[in-house]
Amino acid sequence: MTSPRPGTRDRENATDTATAETGGAAPTEPPRDDEPLLRLRGIGKSFGPVQALTDVDFDIPAGQVTALAGDNGAGKSVLIKCIAGIHAPEEGQMWWRGEPVHIHTPREAAELGIETVYQDLALCDNLDIVQNMFLGRERVNRGQLDEESMEKAAKETLASLAVTTVRSIRQPVASLSGGQRQSVAIAKSVLWNSKLVIMDEPTAALGVAQTQMVLELVRRLADRGHAVLIVSHNMNDVFEVADRIAILHLGRMAAVRPAAEFDRQIVVDLMTTGTSTRMVKPPTSAE
Amino acid sequence: MGNLDNLDSATETDDTAAATSALTPSEPSASAYMRAYFNRVKGGESGVLPVVAGLLLVSILFQSANSNFLTAGNLVNLLVQAAVFSLLAMGMVFVLLLGEIDLSAGFVSGVGGVIMAELVKPATGWPWWAAIAVGLLTCAAIGLLQGSLITRIGLPAFIVTLGGLLFWQGVMIKIVGEGGSLLIQDDVVNNIASGNLVPWAGWVVMLVIVGLYAISAWRHDARRRAADLVAPPRSVTLAKSVAALIGGAALVLLCNADRGRLVPVMGVPWVIILVFAVLALWTFLLGRTRFGRYVYAIGGNVEAARRAGINVAWVRTAAFGLCSLTAGIAGVVYASRLRSVSTALDGGTLVLYAVAAAVIGGTSLFGGRGKALAGVMGGIVIAAIDNGMGLLGFDASTKYMVTALVLLIAVTIDALSRRGKPALR
Numbered sequence: 061m062t063s064p065r066p067g068t069r070d071r072e073n074a075t076d077t078a079t080a081e082t083g084g085a086a087p088t089e090p091p092r093d094d095e096p097l098l099r100l101r102g103i104g105k106s107f108g109p110v111q112a113l114t115d116v117d118f119d120i121p122a123g124q125v126t127a128l129a130g131d132n133g134a135g136k137s138v139l140i141k142c143i144a145g146i147h148a149p150e151e152g153q154m155w156w157r158g159e160p161v162h163i164h165t166p167r168e169a170a171e172l173g174i175e176t177v178y179q180d181l182a183l184c185d186n187l188d189i190v191q192n193m194f195l196g197r198e199r200v201n202r203g204q205l206d207e208e209s210m211e212k213a214a215k216e217t218l219a220s221l222a223v224t225t226v227r228s229i230r231q232p233v234a235s236l237s238g239g240q241r242q243s244v245a246i247a248k249s250v251l252w253n254s255k256l257v258i259m260d261e262p263t264a265a266l267g268v269a270q271t272q273m274v275l276e277l278v279r280r281l282a283d284r285g286h287a288v289l290i291v292s293h294n295m296n297d298v299f300e301v302a303d304r305i306a307i308l309h310l311g312r313m314a315a316v317r318p319a320a321e322f323d324r325q326i327v328v329d330l331m332t333t334g335t336s337t338r339m340v341k342p343p344t345s346a347e
Numbered sequence: 348m349g350n351l352d353n354l355d356s357a358t359e360t361d362d363t364a365a366a367t368s369a370l371t372p373s374e375p376s377a378s379a380y381m382r383a384y385f386n387r388v389k390g391g392e393s394g395v396l397p398v399v400a401g402l403l404l405v406s407i408l409f410q411s412a413n414s415n416f417l418t419a420g421n422l423v424n425l426l427v428q429a430a431v432f433s434l435l436a437m438g439m440v441f442v443l444l445l446g447e448i449d450l451s452a453g454f455v456s457g458v459g460g461v462i463m464a465e466l467v468k469p470a471t472g473w474p475w476w477a478a479i480a481v482g483l484l485t486c487a488a489i490g491l492l493q494g495s496l497i498t499r500i501g502l503p504a505f506i507v508t509l510g511g512l513l514f515w516q517g518v519m520i521k522i523v524g525e526g527g528s529l530l531i532q533d534d535v536v537n538n539i540a541s542g543n544l545v546p547w548a549g550w551v552v553m554l555v556i557v558g559l560y561a562i563s564a565w566r567h568d569a570r571r572r573a574a575d576l577v578a579p580p581r582s583v584t585l586a587k588s589v590a591a592l593i594g595g596a597a598l599v600l601l602c603n604a605d606r607g608r609l610v611p612v613m614g615v616p617w618v619i620i621l622v623f624a625v626l627a628l629w630t631f632l633l634g635r636t637r638f639g640r641y642v643y644a645i646g647g648n649v650e651a652a653r654r655a656g657i658n659v660a661w662v663r664t665a666a667f668g669l670c671s672l673t674a675g676i677a678g679v680v681y682a683s684r685l686r687s688v689s690t691a692l693d694g695g696t697l698v699l700y701a702v703a704a705a706v707i708g709g710t711s712l713f714g715g716r717g718k719a720l721a722g723v724m725g726g727i728v729i730a731a732i733d734n735g736m737g738l739l740g741f742d743a744s745t746k747y748m749v750t751a752l753v754l755l756i757a758v759t760i761d762a763l764s765r766r767g768k769p770a771l772r
Contacts, residue, residue, distance in 0.1 A: 167656060182654045184647030186715035187640075195644055196655030204635045208574040215576075228577070 095158050097122040097256060097287045098143065098174075104151030105138055112138040114311045116152070120256060125278060125288045127302035127319070131331050134308040136291050140258050143289070144176045145169035175249035176258040183245060185234035189226060190214040192233055193248040217251050218243075221280055225273075239270025246277055256287040263297050275301045295324050309334035377582045397760055398708050398724040401753075405728060409735030416735055420606030423616065425734045426727070427540060430618045431456075431681045433726030435701035436708065437629055437719045438673025441666040443705055444633075444646045446714025447504040451493065451511025452701055453694025455671045456678030457519045459486040463679050464529040464688045465522060467536055475535040483675040489515065490671025494664035504667075512695065520690045528689030531682060539621065540684035543614030546603040552620060553595040561588035618680055622723060625676060629669075629719035642666055646714030674701075696747075703754040704729045711761055728753070 096119035103116040113135045120126050130136045141147040143154075145163040154161050156172055163169050166176070183192050190207070193214045199206040214229055223243045226236065233241060242262055249257045262278070263271040278301050282288050292298050298305060299319065306316040307330040314330045315322075329336035409416040435452055442449045463482035466473040473481075493511055497504045523529055531537055544552065564584050571578035602615040633639035641662045644652040653659050677697075682688045701722075708725030710717030732753060736746050 166654070170656075178654070180650070182648070182651040184644045184651050184715070186643060186647035191640065191644075192651075195640075195651065196657050198637050198640060200637060205637065205640065208570050208576060211576055212574050230577075 096120055097157060099155040100143075100152060101154075102152035103139070103142060103149045103154075105135075105142060105147060105149045112311050113142070113149070116308075116311075116313045118306060118313060118316060120287050120289055121304075122255065122287045123282055123285050124303040125282045125290060125301050126304045126306060127298040128289060128291045128306050128308065129293070129298055129327060129331055130308035133310075134331070135311040136308055137260070138311075139308065140176065140260060140289065140291060143169070143256075144174060144258060170252065170254075173253065173255035174258065175252060175254040175256070177242075177245045177249050177260065177262060179260045179264060183233045183241060183248075186232060188232050189218075189229040189236075189244050192244060193217070193251055195248075197252070213251065214247075217247050220284075221247055221250070221277055223247060223277065237270060238266050239273045242266065242270070242274045243277055246274070246281070250281060250284075250286065254286065256289065257281055258289045258291075260291045261293065262290065263292065263294060271297065295327065298327070299324070307331055377580045380580050380583055395709060395720060395724055397757075398721070398728060401707065401757075402724070402728055402731065405731050405735065409731070409738065413735070413738045415738055418606075419601050419604035421734065421738070423602055423606055425730050427616050427618055427684065428734055429723075429727045429730030430540070430622050431677050431684070431697070431726075432700050432704045432729045433622055433723040434625060434677035434680060435674055435697060436704035436722030436726050437625060438670040438677070438722075439698075439701045439705045440629075440633075440710050440717050440719055440722045441642065441670045441673075442504070443702070443710045443712060444642050444714060444717050445663055445666055446646050446712075447497070447663070447667075448508065448702065449490075449493070449504065449511075449667060449670045449674075450508040450698055451489075451515055451694075452508075452670060452674040453697035453699075454512055454515035454519060454692075455486050455489050455694075456674040456681065456697065457688070457692045457694050458489065458515050458522075458678070459483060459675030460678035460682035460688045460692070461519050461522045461529065463536070464531050464682055467531065467533045468529065469532060475533050478533075479536070479679055482679060483672055486675030486678070487668050487672040490668035490674075491664060493671070494667030497667065498660040498663045512698070516694055519688075519692065519694075523688060523690050526690060528687050528691075530687045536679070536683050537686050538617060538683075540616070540618045540680050541686075542617050543602070543612070544617065544620070546614050549599045549603055549615035552615065553599045556623065557588070557591050557595045560591050564588060618683075621676075621680070625673065626719050626723055629673070632669075633719060638662065638665065643715055646716075700729050700750070701726075703750060703757070706754060706761065707757040709761075712758060713761075725757075 098120040100116060100118040103113055103118070104111070105113040116135075116139065118139070128136050128139065138147060142149045143163070145166045145168050148162075148164055154163065161172065163172065163174070169176075184195065187195065190211045194210045199210050201209075211229065218224075218226070218229065221243070223240075226240055226244075233244060236244065246257070246259070246262070259278070262274050266274060275297060278288055278290060282303070290297075290301065299322075302319045304316065305319050305322050305327065307314045307327060309330060309332075312334065314334045326336045406417065415421055435456060438452060439449060459482040462485050463478045465471060466478035466481060467475055489511070493507050496502050496507050564587060568578040568581070568584055598619075599615060602619070603613050605611045605613050607613070633642065641652065641657045644655070644657060645659055645662060649659060681692070704725030705717065705722050706712055706725065707728050708717075708721030708723070710721045710725075729750065732750055733746060736749060741749075
């Protein structure tokens with residue numbers, strides 16, 4: 061509601077990033093192994109007779125890109141919706157920065173600093189980039205929209221993410237390419253000083269160059285200190301951008317490990333059967 | 348930064364407006380600004396250009412057929428005629444922006460006019476302002492009621508307002524009495540549509556309006572420059588202000604010419620000021636407030652609006668309320684122009700003219716695109732066709748058919764311009 065707070069925070073973020081970039085892309089908040097940004101333990105969710113998630117343990121550290129992979133129906137969407145506050149898990153517990161939390165609505169998730177970029181982007185084609193980025197959280201000055209401060213903040217956020225391909229941030233989103241639209245959607249999610257950005261298939265509808273653009277943007281988010289959870293079917297994307305890979309199989313967490321400990325075949329095996337004979341380490345070392 | 352420029356160059360093919368790059372805030376030259384404007388027009392954001400072109404075309408056609416069309420008397424008469432259509436259409440813009448429609452607006456305006464007439468008649472004896480206020484509030488309440496049915500229960504707007512079209516016609520007839528009419532004897536009410544400002548007052552009001560416009564435009568640009576953002580070049584803003592002054596002066600000159608037949612009649616009609624006031628108010632509401640932004644957002648992508656935390660049901664209900672409120676203003680003007688309200692008021696035709704006017708003015712039937720100004724411009728076109736064909740001696744049947752054709756042309760232009768837009772998913 062109040063206008064000045066997000067703006068000042070955003071500016072702080074921008075300067076943080078600047079120093080981080082000059083200092084060799086060190087994350088602003090170094091992830092600690094003992095306390096991840098978000099910790100899930102024993103999460104279970106069922107829809108009537110269908111058990112969508114069973115006893116899922118999952119850690120999401122700050123400053124890293126965590127990829128969530130799994131076959132259709134493995135429970136990826138349900139899991140991210142539990143984190144985003146759309147579904148309430150029936151079992152298990154969540155800790156946000158070490159504090160136990162219960163997220164019941166998307167608004168509560170947003171208040172914690174969890175932003176979700178959905179597959180269909182949730183942008184209004186008829187509004188311009190600034191209007192979309194501030195939609196629902198417009199800054200108001202004496203009853204009037206404060207266009208100047210919003211445009212400035214949007215511009216700074218886009219610049220800090222190196223989204224430089226848009227001609228004018230006052231053009232309607234309808235005139236943007238798919239990659240640019242995705243960039244706007246992602247920039248919108250970081251404008252609010254979010255700490256965890258969840259992305260559902262961010263490259264699904266994009267060409268090669270645009271996929272590259274979005275993946276670099278994802279990388280930059282993590283380098284800024286955000287935790288990024290990215291849901292993807294695309295093995296190329298997963299291996300290119302992810303620091304850690306989590307694989308769901310039939311609602312159970314089959315493995316969560318650093319990306320270096322996987323290869324494509326292992327991931328495919330885990331996605332399709334839940335186990336892999338090619339494993340470098342036994343699955344119990346996952347956590 | 349800049350390392351991604353080459354990756355997405357496909358979308359930058361006609362990047363003539365490099366000066367307006369999002370991240371290099373430099374003052375664009377006037378010519379670059381105009382080029383960017385023409386690119387936007389080509390891209391389908393044509394604004395009021397088509398309707399202005401249409402208006403010119405209609406004027407030339409009627410003037411060549413009957414030289415009385417472009418006389419001061421007829422043009423002022425035309426603007427007064429247009430006021431009802433323009434007001435109704437401005438209300439309709441609110442619901443069209445949501446991608447909805449309000450078919451009841453014509454008879455809701457009738458109900459507003461009837462209530463006002465009933466309260467202001469000598470037997471009741473209310474003061475004019477109280478009568479008008481109650482009429483308008485009733486209309487707003489009707490709109491909120493219909494809006495609530497649509498948004499809370501989830502009924503289709505088409506059906507609810509089609510029911511409203513019948514129901515409020517019934518209410519109107521009930522109040523007036525079968526086949527009757529209510530005369531209005533209050534001078535203030537009658538002067539809304541038939542009274543004029545004294546000539547010098549017209550000049551003063553025009554200068555004040557143009558001055559306010561120019562000041563707000565300059566201050567807007569100054570704020571953008573102060574915030575280090577791209578602002579239109581000073582020459583363009585100056586040209587716009589001068590154009591507004593010339594347009595305003597032309598309008599006042601036109602209105603101040605003697606247009607009386609027996610006694611001299613001159614001055615700017617009050618109703619033109621009223622239309623300007625409503626236009627300014629609704630333009631502000633739609634363009635500068637959160638509510639207006641949400642109306643556009645809901646019309647563009649209702650799911651995105653909902654996820655952004657916008658109270659979609661409330662905004663939609665309020666839009667129906669505002670549509671009916673504006674229809675009420677139109678009803679008061681309509682009653683004032685006829686100096687009476689009768690059961691002959693054809694709310695069905697009125698509402699279709701209002702939809703036609705809004706669409707002709709450039710409001711999209713698909714939601715998300717349009718302005719209050721579109722309603723005013725479209726209303727003038729509708730009135731021009733109505734007026735011109737009247738001068739040429741055509742009867743109502745031909746008028747209806749021609750108006751319908753103009754509406755079809757406008758919708759076709761709308762659909763084609765959408766097709767011409769780049770990269771609509």
